[in-house]
Amino acid sequence: MTNFPFAIVGFDLDGTLLNTLGDLAGAVNYTIELEGRAPIPVDEVRPLVGGGSRKMLAKALEVTGGALPASRIDELFPRLLEYYEAHIAIETKLYPGGAQMLDSLASRGVQLALVTNKLEHLAVKLLGELGLSDRFYTIIGGDSLGPNTAKPRPDTLLEMQRRGVAGRAAYVGDTTYDTNAARAAGLPCVAVSFGFNDLPPAELGATAVIDHFDELIPTLERL
Numbered sequence: 173m174t175n176f177p178f179a180i181v182g183f184d185l186d187g188t189l190l191n192t193l194g195d196l197a198g199a200v201n202y203t204i205e206l207e208g209r210a211p212i213p214v215d216e217v218r219p220l221v222g223g224g225s226r227k228m229l230a231k232a233l234e235v236t237g238g239a240l241p242a243s244r245i246d247e248l249f250p251r252l253l254e255y256y257e258a259h260i261a262i263e264t265k266l267y268p269g270g271a272q273m274l275d276s277l278a279s280r281g282v283q284l285a286l287v288t289n290k291l292e293h294l295a296v297k298l299l300g301e302l303g304l305s306d307r308f309y310t311i312i313g314g315d316s317l318g319p320n321t322a323k324p325r326p327d328t329l330l331e332m333q334r335r336g337v338a339g340r341a342a343y344v345g346d347t348t349y350d351t352n353a354a355r356a357a358g359l360p361c362v363a364v365s366f367g368f369n370d371l372p373p374a375e376l377g378a379t380a381v382i383d384h385f386d387e388l389i390p391t392l393e394r395l
Contacts, residue, residue, distance in 0.1 A: 179339025
């Protein structure tokens, strides 16, 4: 173990570690077209992401013709999940510098965790298809701990620490769901400006903001 200041570094998935926008947009557009709605351009799906895929679907319906009753969203949501699972890694890839950044953290003896609001089985499948599963000592999804435990609640980040080694932990995310969860868990949070930010990066409430993964390790060393 080196003198790196953090024993654990956790990552959000969508919009932080992986650019999943193309595949999420494909699943959203497939689903809203079942309701007769026009497809949404990929770039316009970006602000709809965050808080889980059901919220993403609800927001997509709102902006393409108006909200639907929760009962209808309940009917459409499994269709979105089925399509997404079948097309989960068509366009998805690590953000630039991601592989080198993960290698550098691992070489410093850091335990890496994946904590997302994506359903756990989808996160596991996606990381497996991209050959990334072995990099993480734990993968925690929005449903892993049961109802009402996903970010912005701190539960999944606290569980990340319970499953890991003793020592300081930090979290890396891209939305207020991430920064608020980290704050509630008492963890510093680094926000990435290239993700699915739901506010301007400087307004997310992060401890620090980076523009490229090359900046993550130097930033963590300063915290």
